[in-house]
Amino acid sequence: MKAFAELYAALDATTxxxxxVAAITRYFSSVPPADAAWATTFLxxxxxxxxxxxxxLAQWAMEESGIPEWLFGECYQAVGDFAETIALLLPxxxxxxxxxxxxxxxxxxxxxxxTEDEARRASLVSAWREMDERQRFAWNKIITGEFRxxxxxxxxxxxxxxxxxxxxxxxxxxxxxxxQPTAAFWMQLVAPAAxxxxxxxxxxxxxxxPLEGSIKELGGVGEWQVEWKWDGIRAQLIRRNGRTFVxxxxxxxxxxxxxxLEMLGAxxxxxxxxxxEVVAWKNGEPLPFxxxxxxxxxxxxxxxxxxxxxxxIVAYDLLELNGEDIRxxxxxxxxxxxxxxxxxxxxxxxxxxVLADTWEELTARRQEARARKVxxxxxxxxxxxxxxxxxxxxxxxWKIQPYSVDAVLIYAQPGHxxxxxxxxxxxxxxxxGDELVPxxxxxxxxxxxxxxxxxxxxxxxxxEKFGPVRAVKPELVFELAFEGIQRSPRHRSGIAVRxxxxxxxRTDKKAVDADTLDTIRALLPRPVDATPP
Amino acid sequence: MDLLLQLTGNxxxxxxxxxYIDPWRPVDRAVITHAHSDHACAGSRAYIAARPGEALLRxxxxxxxxxxxxxxxxxxxxxxVRVSLHPAxxxxxxxxxxxxxxxxxxxxxxxxxxxxxxxxxAFEPVACDTFVTESTFxxxxxxxxxxxxxxxxxxxxxxxxxxxxxxxVLFAYSLGKAQRVLAGIxxxxxxxxxxxxxxxxxENFCRLYREAGIALAPxxxxxxxxxxxxxxxALILAPPSANGTQWMRRFGPLSTGFVSGWxxxxxxxxxxxxxxxxVLSDHADWPGLMSAIHKSGAxxxxxxxxxxxxxxxxLRQQGTDALAIETRFEGExxxxxxxxxxxxxxxx
Numbered sequence: 001m002k003a004f005a006e007l008y009a010a011l012d013a014t015t016x017x018x019x020x021v022a023a024i025t026r027y028f029s030s031v032p033p034a035d036a037a038w039a040t041t042f043l044x045x046x047x048x049x050x051x052x053x054x055x056x057l058a059q060w061a062m063e064e065s066g067i068p069e070w071l072f073g074e075c076y077q078a079v080g081d082f083a084e085t086i087a088l089l090l091p092x093x094x095x096x097x098x099x100x101x102x103x104x105x106x107x108x109x110x111x112x113x114x115t116e117d118e119a120r121r122a123s124l125v126s127a128w129r130e131m132d133e134r135q136r137f138a139w140n141k142i143i144t145g146e147f148r149x150x151x152x153x154x155x156x157x158x159x160x161x162x163x164x165x166x167x168x169x170x171x172x173x174x175x176x177x178x179x180q181p182t183a184a185f186w187m188q189l190v191a192p193a194a195x196x197x198x199x200x201x202x203x204x205x206x207x208x209x210p211l212e213g214s215i216k217e218l219g220g221v222g223e224w225q226v227e228w229k230w231d232g233i234r235a236q237l238i239r240r241n242g243r244t245f246v247x248x249x250x251x252x253x254x255x256x257x258x259x260x261l262e263m264l265g266a267x268x269x270x271x272x273x274x275x276x277e278v279v280a281w282k283n284g285e286p287l288p289f290x291x292x293x294x295x296x297x298x299x300x301x302x303x304x305x306x307x308x309x310x311x312x313i314v315a316y317d318l319l320e321l322n323g324e325d326i327r328x329x330x331x332x333x334x335x336x337x338x339x340x341x342x343x344x345x346x347x348x349x350x351x352x353x354v355l356a357d358t359w360e361e362l363t364a365r366r367q368e369a370r371a372r373k374v375x376x377x378x379x380x381x382x383x384x385x386x387x388x389x390x391x392x393x394x395x396x397x398w399k400i401q402p403y404s405v406d407a408v409l410i411y412a413q414p415g416h417x418x419x420x421x422x423x424x425x426x427x428x429x430x431x432x433g434d435e436l437v438p439x440x441x442x443x444x445x446x447x448x449x450x451x452x453x454x455x456x457x458x459x460x461x462x463x464e465k466f467g468p469v470r471a472v473k474p475e476l477v478f479e480l481a482f483e484g485i486q487r488s489p490r491h492r493s494g495i496a497v498r499x500x501x502x503x504x505x506r507t508d509k510k511a512v513d514a515d516t517l518d519t520i521r522a523l524l525p526r527p528v529d530a531t532p533p
Numbered sequence: 534m535d536l537l538l539q540l541t542g543n544x545x546x547x548x549x550x551x552x553y554i555d556p557w558r559p560v561d562r563a564v565i566t567h568a569h570s571d572h573a574c575a576g577s578r579a580y581i582a583a584r585p586g587e588a589l590l591r592x593x594x595x596x597x598x599x600x601x602x603x604x605x606x607x608x609x610x611x612x613x614v615r616v617s618l619h620p621a622x623x624x625x626x627x628x629x630x631x632x633x634x635x636x637x638x639x640x641x642x643x644x645x646x647x648x649x650x651x652x653x654x655a656f657e658p659v660a661c662d663t664f665v666t667e668s669t670f671x672x673x674x675x676x677x678x679x680x681x682x683x684x685x686x687x688x689x690x691x692x693x694x695x696x697x698x699x700x701x702v703l704f705a706y707s708l709g710k711a712q713r714v715l716a717g718i719x720x721x722x723x724x725x726x727x728x729x730x731x732x733x734x735x736e737n738f739c740r741l742y743r744e745a746g747i748a749l750a751p752x753x754x755x756x757x758x759x760x761x762x763x764x765x766x767a768l769i770l771a772p773p774s775a776n777g778t779q780w781m782r783r784f785g786p787l788s789t790g791f792v793s794g795w796x797x798x799x800x801x802x803x804x805x806x807x808x809x810x811x812v813l814s815d816h817a818d819w820p821g822l823m824s825a826i827h828k829s830g831a832x833x834x835x836x837x838x839x840x841x842x843x844x845x846x847x848l849r850q851q852g853t854d855a856l857a858i859e860t861r862f863e864g865e866x867x868x869x870x871x872x873x874x875x876x877x878x879x880x881x
Binding site for chain 2: 071074078080084088417448
């Protein structure tokens with residue numbers, strides 16, 4: 001636990017990626033394989049199923065520290081991080097643990113799965129007593145499942161590549177799919193030759209960069225394959241050894257969420273991997289993303305939801321054909337393969353290619369995006385391979401301009417982590433007659449300096465407090481940008497928007513100049529077919 | 534019955550003795566707990582302060598000011614009210630104000646800490662009926678590590694930076710904290726790790742500390758250093774307000790650290806985009822506040838400046854008669870500046 005707590009502190013102490021990679025590399029080369037495997041698990045954001053409820057953890061920490069609940073609440077408000085609050089409140093440490101991370105996970109944490117509350121409490125309190133303050137903090141981060149320390153998967157991949165001498169792409173691939181954090185896994189991960197490939201294992205996704213600058217800088221329009229950019233869940237559909245797997249980009253195995261795709265898999269040739277977007281689809285066009293969310297939210301997939309919100313995979317690319325990895329072959333080759341394997345009238349729709357002779361023509365066609373319920377275009381360079389991760393050059397996303405609305409700041413509450421005890425989470429209202437109705441929440445888009453100014457405004461202009469939420473004098477106007485808009489009976493404004501964020505602080509506008517609910521309603525798409533309530 | 538002290542528009546006022554304590558506007562007679570700008574306001578007709586802090590106060594309120602200096606413990610009678618000053622352990626010359634009248638004793642703590650500090654006299658508990666305490670760090674998450682550990686961390690950071698060829702820029706409040714770092718960083722060592730440079734605001738107060746006979750590690754005013762200076766081995770002490778200014782450019786590649794009680798919380802460090810936070814404060818931590826309150830033996834506690842509400846609630850639950858009183862700062866505490874917001878720290 002010592003080395004792991006030090007790793008956490010080292011990662012926390014720098015924002016420079018090279019220093020983070022160096023710290024992880026140092027850690028990997030100095031700990032036993034099982035520890036390296038567990039650390040990899042946590043650093044890339046996987047975690048064992050959460051065993052302990054926060055409420056219980058807080059209660060045991062309060063008992064151990066002799067702190068009443070209201071005071072714990074005050075402290076949490078100031079710290080903004082649950083694991084850290086507990087680590088800071090526990091009585092001063094009397095010892096420090098030299099036992100390895102794998103011991104703490106395998107012998108101490110996981111066995112709690114089969115125990116009652118009292119035994120859990122005793123075990124946890126004893127763990128806290130055996131650790132120093134830094135270790136308690138790292139441990140709390142693990143057991144609360146809030147393990148975020150600004151490390152992306154790609155940094156972990158770089159560190160594993162550094163200790164193993166392997167190519168980063170190989171490491172990436174080996175880290176995908178289903179694996180257990182064991183010493184054996186770690187040895188396979190860093191082994192020189194590729195071990196047996198897991199049949200379920202997806203390839204790392206290639207992600208497009210947002211287009212910067214002018215479209216003309218991309219050269220001739222004839223050098224590009226253009227497709228619509230669909231709004232759904234990016235996924236890989238895998239057919240190997242007579243089995244079908246659907247992986248999300250978040251590396252979640254989602255096969256059982258999509259029986260349509262499982263059936264589709266059986267129609268595909270052996271040794272096939274398709275990259276695409278899982279989209280809720282009906283009558284030849286996409287349903288609003290909220291419908292997909294509704295379906296994803298269901299624990300049990302009944303006949304009703306399956307018929308109301310059926311899904312397809314809109315296929316972008318073919319990564320494996322007849323069991324062969326074809327990612328290095330040119331785009332045209334992969335596209336031809338994709339069209340060839342696509343079963344007719346199935347849940348696989350090959351993403352249509354948009355043809356245009358000039359950039360001007362393409363720019364004009366981009367205006368169709370909203371009517372087509374897509375986010376804009378994907379531009380793929382002809383002849384290019386399927387790469388790993390988010391890279392500039394071969395794939396660009398060219399999204400349509402977001403919607404934008406001027407709204408008034410009406411509520412604010414403190415953020416978390418580095419935004420703790422600053423008012424950073426805002427609710428905005430628009431005019432409905434002479435009343436401001438809450439319309440959207442937004443947290444991002446302001447600079448640190450602007451956040452400080454808004455924070456000061458909130459403190460000086462609070463008109464009412466509801467727990468941590470402040471109602472403020474309606475004075476500040478912000479331009480909000482968002483991607484999608486639809487009716488929602490669950491929102492007071494009757495409207496729900498997708499990805500709202502602050503595009504600009506309109507210091508030139510007064511609250512009365514903000515938009516009205518009527519102008520926003522005008523942005524709503526006309527009802528498609530009768531969507532169920 | 535009138536209380537011995539009242540809160541007025543100018544701050545705490547003793548009507549019987551006709552004086553204010555740390556008034557925030559000019560008054561006829563001001564008793565000053567210490568020379569930080571949020572406690573020592575210029576323009577009053579007469580000041581009373583502890584002798585070790587006289588020069589610091591003069592630097593703050595002007596050379597012509599009428600300052601009556603008292604030794605710690607030396608009594609002064611003001612209209613029948615007995616006033617004396619007692620070490621608060623906050624910075625050089627910091628004092629608690631003891632007021633006695635008609636058998637009743639009040640103590641106003643000013644800012645204080647209980648940890649030892651080589652640059653000032655140690656906090657002395659003073660028995661009283663009513664204790665007016667600060668509460669800057671009045672939450673139980675605030676608990677200071679031993680000072681020696683913190684200095685070791687600072688030295689290790691400095692050493693790692695030297696090895697990486699980076700200058701070490703350490704932010705610390707220019708009055709008090711910077712001098713405490715300079716007194717403590719090499720304490721007990723036979724050698725110095727490397728040259729230490731200072732920002733002008735820090736250097737001015739260092740001079741006053743040295744004149745008062747406080748031993749500090751040798752420093753060079755950074756702005757007076759030759760243009761060709763190699764900063765890669767240096768430790769540079771600067772006020773927090775210098776972060777991100779033009780003044781920083783000269784140092785080339787650098788790592789930044791901040792010495793403050795606020796650094797106990799990761800979010801406070803990350804928000805400032807600092808490389809390192811070192812937890813060292815001149816204010817009492819939660820155990821320190823509780824210990825000082827207990828040792829005062831006071832049956833009534835007034836809580837000012839900081840996390841007043843939680844401290845008051847906690848004390849009431851322990852059966853103490855406690856009350857939150859307003860500080861000079863309007864609105865609520867903003868942690869970014871609360872530990873000695875010092876206007877003299879603006880600019881190079």
